[in-house]
Amino acid sequence: MDPVIIVGAGPVGLTLALALARQEVPCVVLDEGPGKDEPRPARSVVLREDTTALLERLTGAPLARAGSRWAGWRSMRRKQVTHEVVFDATAPAPLHIAQHVLTGALRAALTRERLVEVAVDSRLDSLEQEPSGVTAHTRGPRSTWWRGSYLVGCDGPRSTVRKLQDIRFPGRTAVERHAVAALRTELPRPGEALLHRMPPWRASGPFAGEVTARPLPDSVWRLDWLLPPGKDLVTPELLLTRIRETLAGWAGGPTPPYELLDTGVHTVHHRLARRWRADRVFLAGDAAHLLGSLGTHGLDEGLRDADNLAWKLALAWHHGHHEALLDSYQAERRAIVSARLRAADQALPLLRGGGGLRSYVPGSGRGHDALLVDGHLGQGPLGAPGGHPGSPLAPRNLEGAVPVDTPLGAPVTDVRVTAEDGTFVRLRDRLGRGALLVVLIAPGTGVWERRHWVSAGIMPRLAAAVAALPHPAELLVAESYPGAAAHTVLLVRPDGHLVTALGGVRPADLYAAAETVLGGPADAETAGTAETAGTAETAGTEARTAAGAGSR
Template structure:
């Protein structure tokens, strides 16, 4: 009973830790002989990602991260509006900013203390086959190595072509022509520490955008949209990079910690489950980063995959449960692609119609608050709601009204992530992650799983005589009123 996790970035690390926490032995494979902590990379971590990491023992990431609460949006030389992030009644902040390097360091420390995780560094995957199990061929400094496992989660990132080809998949989609220059700087910028700032067409980057995120230790991440063919080395050598930075921060000391140039993509695989291999994170989908939907969606992939693999390997569910991994997480990837593609069309209009629309929205937003919601600098990461999942039993009394307004959450219902609330037994999400959980009101039906009593009303809006069946990833699977329906809902939630 072993799962091979291929790739040891944050998604692979999270997957390995979640499996081990559920008692599944893991072989964690990574091509690099040692960790290279270079650059901030993914920095913006959403509340539900922090929740997963806290359950794994990495609550320090929330404490170390810089919590930002205000998103400011500018057009040219004036501020259009400031949006304060809602707290959603959780003890966790909506977002924290912390470098990916620090996240990896903390998760590596947890992995080192987990006896069920066998880390194989310096193992570059060269082939993969599925002759009744998963066979992973690797190249190492000491020659070829072969790893066998019952299943594999591929977290090999955007460059994971070897694994994708082996399972007959590729990342199909589009790449955007414009480039983005990213710099990590350290500077004293009073008043900017708790704010994300987005600039449309500022005088110091005319015709394009700039995004500024605060990070711990007086560090700031600045993203400039730059034209195709941009030459970073030439700009550094001629002093233009210094002028670019000073146009934002003024005449004050600063240090550049890291800089790089990226092209953004929207690309998806067709299948996220192929036999015994589950594709996760950037190995399965690529999104433009505006809205922070890359790493955060990858962690959601990892949690979805981990509880399902653990259930199958422990004999609690059949192989059919794994089909729901693709059904749920590919639908999430499609939604993320739609959201980020709409953002990129607003940031980088593709035709005259889009350019006119953007100009009209920005002009109206300067004088009409009703237009603020049309300004698209990236809808921030949020959970995907599994209301259409084959595992979810719909409740006609709680219909899903579709994607809620930006920053809002849908009312609790089947397919919705459980609110982050505490009952007498502890945090509901922590209790759920120990296995299927039934939340009961007086007179509610039983379902043959652990149960915790909850009050009528409350954060769930529970009604007398109801029981709420919750999955091990803290999503509501069903709301039950009839004892005869309890067994059916549980079978459905386990892929039966």
């Protein structure tokens, strides 16, 4: 079968290529550039903890060493601290990393992948779709035709793929503008990120209201000054003046020594593509959505696009085209990003309105600062990882379903599990392999060797039910899971979202949930579904009888 064509070699496209290769799907990455990225410390990204884990799992590189995990976070208004967070094992810090460093790690990992070809200096200029695949043409030194099974546009805000598919990209332009500087210096609280609103040294002009400082390794800091609406020119002289004033204000004295490394102006747009799928063509990352106001993390959402799409494309590539499964990518991811944009648009008038009755309400400033903290730290409606409760892949009306602390469709909590070979691993480490995960909550198993309990109790019946599922699944055992009683069985998608939690071993429910999360039966297989489900139940019953167990 033809490879998947990925247009764009930014972090989203490279991540998608790695994720597909790990599931034995060949890819061609069309890179319009020379295959390397210019070092730009002022162009950095903030990644949530689970997204960082995804990248480290794919690259095999400890990205936390290449970036900065903050020691804490402070929000200040004038001279007062309004919000303070200390990061630890119970509250993991986001990762702040220069984008060229992240892209370099992804490119290095791709050089070790036999299933991925990166075609540099290859700019897409046309594509054609057929029922059996996609044909793309590139111009440049390697002008040629490429044949693929699917094509994914990860080619940024000005996406050629989106334009060739005539997909509208409505939204708002220049929602926020920031002047940015990356510099090496020593600040009073090393390793701690800071959002300072209305600093007391602020002056009139385009840098008056808000500045953010986020640390990078080697005493490098990225500073962002919010600019007022409009197109005021940010001159080098004005930027240098603001750098000196800001550093002096935080130091409480003369401007400390600093080395200016990079500057820029970051403009935030809010846009959402009308469609993320056109037959065998998909959009991901900035080609599908633009967000980033109020501290929200646009690239982080693009990486979640790649994680969501990869396992679905892999299933379609290996087992045949499945409309419902592929349609679910747009249904799930577009709904989450749309909600994020809607929350930001609702908060913007409060935070950037500059007056009105709300500004006189006692405590309103502190509440507004809390909204900004949500965006910057990946919390609340502005920033928390989204779930898929209304997904077309969500099973409904399962008799044995029970509640746990993780809502259905949300990312699972990363707990320690025992793998099938008896080793202890993190649940998150088993994601991204294309298999479903079935997790049995069995207190006490962690203190016994696997050979003592693998054939006891309900394990044989559960193993038989897992073996009968319509897709490969890995059986894991956990000592505990938040909100789960003993003998609860969790079904987890390949991208780490909870499908269902069942009260005990219920083979028919487990099979039905697995079949639903795979998009339902393909048209040609519909007739055999009832018979297969019955076989799963029968296999489970026989195993239960043989083991003399069967507690639900």
